[in-house]
Amino acid sequence: xxxxxxxxxxxxxxxxxxxxxxxxxxxxxxxxxxxxxxxxxxxxxxxxxxxxxxxxxxxxxxxxxxxxxxxxxxxxxxxxxxxxxxxxxxxxxxxxxxxxxxxxxxxxxxxxxxxxxxxxxxxxxxxxxxxxxxxxxxxxxxxxxxxxxxxxxxxxxxxxxxxxxxxxxxxxxxxxxxxxxxxxxxxxxxxxxxxxxxxxxxxxxxxxxxxxxxxxxxxxxxxxxxxxxxxxxxxxxxxxxxxxxxxxxxxxxxxxxxxxxxxxxxxxxxxxxxxxxxxxxxxxxxxxxxxxxxxxxxxxxxxxxxxxxxxxxxxxxxxxxxxxxxxxxxxxxxxxxxxxxxxxxxxxxxxxxxxxxxxxxxxxxxxxxxxxxxxxxxxxxxxxxxxxxxxxxxxxxxxxxxxx
Numbered sequence: 001x002x003x004x005x006x007x008x009x010x011x012x013x014x015x016x017x018x019x020x021x022x023x024x025x026x027x028x029x030x031x032x033x034x035x036x037x038x039x040x041x042x043x044x045x046x047x048x049x050x051x052x053x054x055x056x057x058x059x060x061x062x063x064x065x066x067x068x069x070x071x072x073x074x075x076x077x078x079x080x081x082x083x084x085x086x087x088x089x090x091x092x093x094x095x096x097x098x099x100x101x102x103x104x105x106x107x108x109x110x111x112x113x114x115x116x117x118x119x120x121x122x123x124x125x126x127x128x129x130x131x132x133x134x135x136x137x138x139x140x141x142x143x144x145x146x147x148x149x150x151x152x153x154x155x156x157x158x159x160x161x162x163x164x165x166x167x168x169x170x171x172x173x174x175x176x177x178x179x180x181x182x183x184x185x186x187x188x189x190x191x192x193x194x195x196x197x198x199x200x201x202x203x204x205x206x207x208x209x210x211x212x213x214x215x216x217x218x219x220x221x222x223x224x225x226x227x228x229x230x231x232x233x234x235x236x237x238x239x240x241x242x243x244x245x246x247x248x249x250x251x252x253x254x255x256x257x258x259x260x261x262x263x264x265x266x267x268x269x270x271x272x273x274x275x276x277x278x279x280x281x282x283x284x285x286x287x288x289x290x291x292x293x294x295x296x297x298x299x300x301x302x303x304x305x306x307x308x309x310x311x312x313x314x315x316x317x318x319x320x321x322x323x324x325x326x327x328x329x330x331x332x333x334x335x336x337x338x339x340x341x342x343x344x345x346x347x348x349x350x351x352x353x354x355x356x357x358x359x360x361x362x363x364x365x366x367x368x369x370x371x372x373x374x375x376x377x378x379x380x381x382x383x384x385x386x387x388x389x390x391x392x393x394x395x396x397x398x399x400x401x402x403x404x
Contacts, residue, residue, distance in 0.1 A: 036074050
């Protein structure tokens with residue numbers, strides 16, 4: 001077996017980010033993932049910038065292509081009456097192990113593709129749903145993107161400056177933290193099915209999933225009756241713990257000092273009298289004078305190159321790192337060697353993609369280029385569902401199958 005999930009069959013209705021990132025992991029690791037999509041209800045990412053060379057197009061979104069590698073695309077208009085029959089036949093003939101969807105609550109039921117219906121066709125199906133607030137409960141009817149989930153979870157309240165308004169993290173952070181939870185649940189369900197022969201439904205409420213990453217704040221409230229709020233880049237324990245300006249245009253370095261030993265190592269690098277001030281001799285004392293330390297340290301880092309200083313601090317065991325710009329990342333020698341991979345796209349040419357963030361001892365990921373919309377219609381419908389080419393052409397003429 002060259003890939004960990006070779007032989008796994010996935011019928012994928014996910015769109016935007018959380019679901020596609022989840023199924024991308026499955027596809028990159030050998031699963032056959034048939035992505036169902038349509039121009040009638042276009043995936044937002046296919047219409048989202050940045051586009052290659054700044055030219056919009058169904059297949060030109062770099063964001064879409066990044067999260068949909070290694071998949072097959074079936075262009076199927078779910079709003080057409082005949083679409084359900086196509087899906088049922090595909091499930092009957094192909095026998096997928098997993099169905100994934102991330103539409104709003106009730107969307108799959110309205111199309112006759114909810115869990116209870118699908119399990120009548122494939123009793124041991126593992127059925128994964130991902131929505132903002134889950135399939136039931138008082139908030140189930142509300143939809144939203146990851147930035148909504150971040151705000152509801154409480155992240156925005158604790159992100160920002162103490163004297164300013166809540167700002168939240170840049171982008172939809174839950175969209176990046178939920179896929180590992182989803183993948184873990186899916187693999188556990190598949191393993192359960194392997195052992196018992198029973199399928200199940202997985203309901204990922206994205207807001208609830210993201211709450212797990214704020215567990216220390218909730219525990220602090222429960223145990224100490226202390227409500228977390230904004231403190232900029234500072235940490236409850238470490239000091240200094242912030243980003244500091246460096247030489248050059250908008251260059252910054254993050255530095256975190258976790259112990260007295262770290263402070264001593266930092267003082268050896270700085271080699272200025274102020275680091276030996278008695279007021280800074282212990283972590284408790286440094287926390288009491290944190291603003292002054294930050295000002296003095298910023299004054300010193302302004303004359304330093306961020307990359308050189310990072311290497312110097314890391315060499316003596318201090319947690320430090322350049323605040324990278326996007327073009328820094330694609331030139332980083334470590335990432336270029338171990339992480340990034342170039343895939344040749346038929347419309348866009350060579351495109352750089354992020355790879356897998358870990359390696360496995362016995363198998364490896366094999367990332368393949370993302371699909372054009374409807375590119376694999378014949379492969380899926382004829383090869384997996386058993387239709388003839390003539391039948392597919394008839395369904396295209398009827399608007400059921402799309403090949404833009």
